[in-house]
Amino acid sequence: MEIDLSTDIDRISWQELARLFELAPLGKKREPEQLEIAFRNSMLKVFAFQGEKLIGAGRALSDGVWRAAIYDVAVFPEYQGRGIGSMIVRHLIDSAKVDVIMLYAAPGKSEFYERFGFRKMVTAMAIMPSEDEARKRGLIE
Ligand SMILES: CC(C)(COP(=O)(O)OP(=O)(O)OC[C@H]1O[C@@H](n2cnc3c(N)ncnc32)[C@H](O)[C@@H]1OP(=O)(O)O)[C@@H](O)C(=O)NCCC(=O)NCCS
Secondary structure, eight states: OOEEEEOOGGGOOHHHHHHHHHHTTOSSOOOHHHHHHHHHHSSEEEEEEETTEEEEEEEEEEOSSSEEEEEEEEEOGGGTTSSHHHHHHHHHHHHHOOSEEEOOOOTTOHHHHHTTTOOOOSSOOOOOSOHHHHHHTTSOO
């Protein structure tokens, strides 16, 4: 069956989206209620479906003029490696229509993003909830 992308947030089961991030896997356990807030507050969001089945997602914060930041790109493991993650990232890049798009790649995922033109930044900085843990995960120096 064909894969299609949708921006219709009303199609989303937030429990199923939480399951996506748990199984992908991506980050810590997400509560469905928090995911709903985060996705609704993100100017750009996109979901991949096979029929009515959610198989992937991604979102971006954007000011609509200059800057955007991509977060939470994930595809269910059984659907990974079929070009769906690329469809999601391409959609977010194309619809952002801003000068600069940032993201932080999960460790091991930089090469995936380099394919779209993302390059490692020299001066990117972040406040992390736990510095030690972020350092252990290879996110900060
Ligand atoms: C990262 C992720 C979204 C990629 O989605 P996907 O649907 O598997 O990716 P695609 O099938 O579109 O991959 C496109 C290409 O990138 C390559 N690629 C995918 N993940 C890669 C990685 N970690 N390192 C290097 N190349 C990678 C694929 O091999 C493929 O190459 P090909 O075109 O030569 O066949 C998916 O693996 C995932 O959900 N991972 C867990 C969550 C996660 O880490 N998300 C990223 C957060 S920053």
